[in-house]
Amino acid sequence: MGCMEAVLLTWVGKRDLEAITCTDQGPVLSTLKAFQFSRVVLLSSYSSSELRKYKSWLVERLRDSAPSIESHHEPLNSPIDFTSIYQVADRHLQRLHSGQSNLSILLSPGTPAMQAVWILLGKTKYPVTFYQSSREQGVEQVEIPFNIAAEYIPSAVSVNDQHLANLINDQALVHAAFDDIITQDPNMLRLKKQAQILAEREVPVLIQGETGTGKELFARAIHNVSRRANQPFIALNCGAIPPELIDTTLFGHKKGAFTGAASDRAGVFQQAHGGTLFLDEFGELTTAAQVRLLRAIQEGLVTPVGSQKEESVDVRIITATHRNLIEDIANGGFREDLFYRVAVGVLTLPPLRSREGDLLHLSETLLAGLAKQDKALEDKKLSVDAKNLILLHLWPGNIRELRSTILRASLWSSDELISGEEMQQAFFHRSQKQDGLLDRDVSQGVDIQDIISELVGHYVPRALLASQGNKSDAAKLLGLKNYQTLNNWIEKHRVKIDN
């Protein structure tokens, strides 16, 4: 049986070299202590002698458990030059990538440009496992909630992009356009960086996430960082257009094209010309609209209703959806070709309830923001009880719901400190019936008997339908002893049966 070789590939960073003379052991040594690899490949743009010194220090530190270590001095035009980093990284990955090895990359050492290139290559041409190491979190394997289609690699690492290289350096990690997106969650921080990389690359971006998770906020920030920042940003909610108005909304119309068309009107494609078109609730488009949209995106040509002439448009498309489009594709509700056209860069925004540390941080920032707008709210603070309630709530409406709840609570609170009771009153009390049986918010109180009755009311009529009304057969289908047991259930849970 062939044994897979575990290979770790990494740049050597400043913190690694400094580890020789200080107590912090640096990302490379920490990773080699935490995980077992049989072979380690070190890349470095520092001088050969520094690299040699580092390698012997590493071997000495690891002693008997040292894997085989090879090091390569790779001079770069600059540590933030995308093209030369890409070439070096690609060459090594190609060489090391084989059926015989399990390839891993340590992301932490090196510049953000180096990390970006690892992600581009490791998510496309060469499937690898990513690791990262930080003083706070230690060493861990990372899942990157981000995908980029391989066909975009050449343009994504195109030469001469000095602007991007300047932007992505240690000082200006994330552009100020992303400052409005308040977060401390490591996943979200990573998404902000990735969004910035995508922004610069001009690739189409699909943003997925529940309602109120900040999809539009991301779309605007991406536009504001892009080369199109001074051109229009046009947002369209695809779910809100009546089907008969799709064409004129997207592509415009000519005067007299139909009753009521009193003058020429530009569609969103023409309005966004030179800039960005943000298509929100993208998954709601009808199949017919999807076909026309695909053509416009593919060819950059649109024909206004009532016109014979095609017009050429230059727009960058950013789409957003709360749906799982891959599932929609599987059941025929969404066109696969259109999906792959727009889902080049994919950002999946996590719901608020799974963002680490964000609930209280955001609550306080939002409260401070309200105070700035309204003097009456100036010194409001959250009591411990109010904070605990915030932490318990599931926030199905995410940041939008949090913001309005905080606003209501602060308006209602009689003194500086917002009490638990005032917080409780500010929550939306939604009918929980719409939520899935397993998704209800226990902190709002649930009736477990009702839930059981709902379940029984769901399956019993179906079983009767399947058994053509024969109660003994239906009981069998439901795993019940006999028709009497079934009758008892029907009575107890007041199951409605159509006769």
Ligand SMILES: Nc1ncnc2c1ncn2[C@@H]1O[C@H](COP(=O)(O)OP(=O)(O)OP(=O)(O)O)[C@@H](O)[C@H]1O
């Ligand atoms: N991380 C954040 N920091 C501060 N404000 C945020 C953040 N995320 C979202 N918001 C605010 O929450 C509200 C909802 O955000 P946004 O409209 O971007 O969400 P969305 O995902 O596009 O929602 P929908 O799917 O319902 O259209 C906005 O007022 C936005 O400014």
